[in-house]
Amino acid sequence: MDPRLVQLSRILKSSLETEGAARATVSARPAQLADQLFLEASASDDVTSAEAAFGYLELRLKYFGDLISSDAAGAIRARFGERVAAW
Numbered sequence: 212m213d214p215r216l217v218q219l220s221r222i223l224k225s226s227l228e229t230e231g232a233a234r235a236t237v238s239a240r241p242a243q244l245a246d247q248l249f250l251e252a253s254a255s256d257d258v259t260s261a262e263a264a265f266g267y268l269e270l271r272l273k274y275f276g277d278l279i280s281s282d283a284a285g286a287i288r289a290r291f292g293e294r295v296a297a298w
Contacts, residue, residue: 215275222247233278241283245290253298261295 213230220227223243227233237244252258252267268291272284279287 215278219244219275219278222251230278234280237275237279238283241286242290244279244283245287246294248287249291249294261298264295264298265291 212228216227216230216233219225219233219237223236223240225236227236248268248271249264251271252264255267258264258267268288272279272287
């Protein structure tokens with residue numbers, strides 16, 4: 212199985228067995244993905260600033276690639292930014 216699907220399944224607590232299922236779930240729940248990615252970033256010893264957190268997010272979005280639509284990516288960035296601002 213595609214490791215990206217395994218990771219998204221873990222992050223979103225859903226069984227995502229196909230790319231289509233992953234795209235649909237991410238598009239329906241971008242805030243949940245953003246929240247979970249923020250928690251990952253904030254737990255990382257390598258993320259010590261807002262800039263580093265945004266860098267972390269961009270690396271994760273790039274890794275997931277076409278499983279995240281541009282609309283979902285925009286919503287994820289916005290929610291992640293809210294979380295970082297409150298951090």
